[in-house]
Each structure stands twice: as C-alpha cells, then as structure tokens.
Amino acid sequence: MTLGLCASTELRDLLLAQGVPAAKLRVHRLGIDVERFSPGAREHEPRDVVMIGRFIEKKGFEYGLQAFAIAARELPGIRLTLIGEGEREPALRAIVRAEGLENRVTFAGTRSPEQVAATLATCHVLLAPSVVEAGTGNRESGLIVVKEASASGAVAIGTRHGGIPEIIDDGVTGYLVPERDVPALASRLVQVLRDPAHCQALGTAGREKMLREYDNRVRVRA
Numbered sequence: 001m002t003l004g005l006c007a008s009t010e011l012r013d014l015l016l017a018q019g020v021p022a023a024k025l026r027v028h029r030l031g032i033d034v035e036r037f038s039p040g041a042r043e044h045e046p047r048d049v050v051m052i053g054r055f056i057e058k059k060g061f062e063y064g065l066q067a068f069a070i071a072a073r074e075l076p077g078i079r080l081t082l083i084g085e086g087e088r089e090p091a092l093r094a095i096v097r098a099e100g101l102e103n104r105v106t107f108a109g110t111r112s113p114e115q116v117a118a119t120l121a122t123c124h125v126l127l128a129p130s131v132v133e134a135g136t137g138n139r140e141s142g143l144i145v146v147k148e149a150s151a152s153g154a155v156a157i158g159t160r161h162g163g164i165p166e167i168i169d170d171g172v173t174g175y176l177v178p179e180r181d182v183p184a185l186a187s188r189l190v191q192v193l194r195d196p197a198h199c200q201a202l203g204t205a206g207r208e209k210m211l212r213e214y215d216n217r218v219r220v221r222a
Helices: 009-017 061-074 089-098 113-122 144-151 182-194 196-213 216-221
Strands: 004-006 025-027 048-052 079-083 105-109 125-128 155-159 174-177
Touching: 004 009, 009 025, 048 061, 048 113, 061 079, 061 089, 061 125, 061 182, 079 113, 089 105, 113 144, 125 144, 125 182, 144 155, 144 196, 155 182, 155 196, 174 182, 182 196
Parallel strands: 004 025, 048 079, 048 125, 079 105, 125 155, 155 174
Antiparallel strands: none
C-alpha cells in the first residue's frame, strides 16, 4: 500500500493499532454536494424528525425510536419519518406499536436521492443514533447523511461514534450523546424541538460548517 485515505480519525487510529505505518495513512474526510443539499422552506414550529439509512444494528434506530417516544410524550405535535429498509424493520415496527406511535411515525421505505434531499431540506432534526455492533465491531466511519442533513439546515443529533463527532460540533451545529443512551438522546431532541430560535441557530451553523469543511469540490481537489 502506498497511501491509505481514512474517512475519519477513528478509522486511522484503528489501522494504526493494526500496525499500519502512520506515514502511509492520511485522514481524508469525504465531501458532499452543498448545492444539492441546501435549506428549503421549513415550518416555524420545529416538529419533523427523520432517520435515514439501512435498518441494521449499527444504525441504532431502535434507540432513536425509543428516544422519540419519550420526546413525543412532552411534545405531542412532533412526527418521525424513517427512510430505508432492512432486516430490523419488524423490530422497529414492534417498538412503534408498543409505544402507541402508529399515527406519529411513518415508514417511508426507500427513496430516490432527489426525494431524500427534499426531505432533508424541510425537516428539522436528523437523528443519527449509530452504535458499534455487538460481536462484529461493525461501525460507521464518516456518516454522509449527517453531512447532507447539516448542509440542508437540519439539526443533526448523533452519537459519539465513528466519524460523527468530526461532523457535529456539540452544542454548536447539533448535539452528541453516548451510544445507546436513550434518555440523553430524548433530552437533546426535546431541547431542539422546543425552541424554534435555537433550532434555527444550530441549523444555520451546521450549514456554515459544511460549506467550510465538506464542500465536495474542495475535498476532491485536496
């Protein structure tokens, strides 16, 4: 190997721990199309939450649903849309039924890139509750959908996992919580959705960070 490009600092550190020489590794964060993913017209009152990705263990959507259920008891007007499909869908639907959220949670299935961009442009919060898979250690590196959401002006709430802490500046562009910490995830969700001005400020700061650090044209040239 001449040079390895790592999508996150954590990935580089994992490779270093396996004995890869440091001189052969560089952190190279992947960019996004900041023109395609841009803010649209949002309702003033924050209430639309989304989770996007495959329904597999490392996405942690079970924890996101449980956190949404807690938040929904405090904020009766909020809604959640899940975009994606996968093996854990029956388990996710069971949580929705158990929490009595059938009228508040929508399983939208797979969506085209254009439809995803349109959803991110108008939603208020993206939940990214990723976890390290038990047994296999499977994990995220740099989570592209968090970058797309931030570029779209949505507030990203994610876990301290993989490359997510390099994308979200905690308390500035969004929030970070420990993996599998449902109460912390719910608390941050309520905090953002309860305060329209705070939600807008975080979303604006997230967009600005993406323009500075993750414009794909700049990352490709680098």
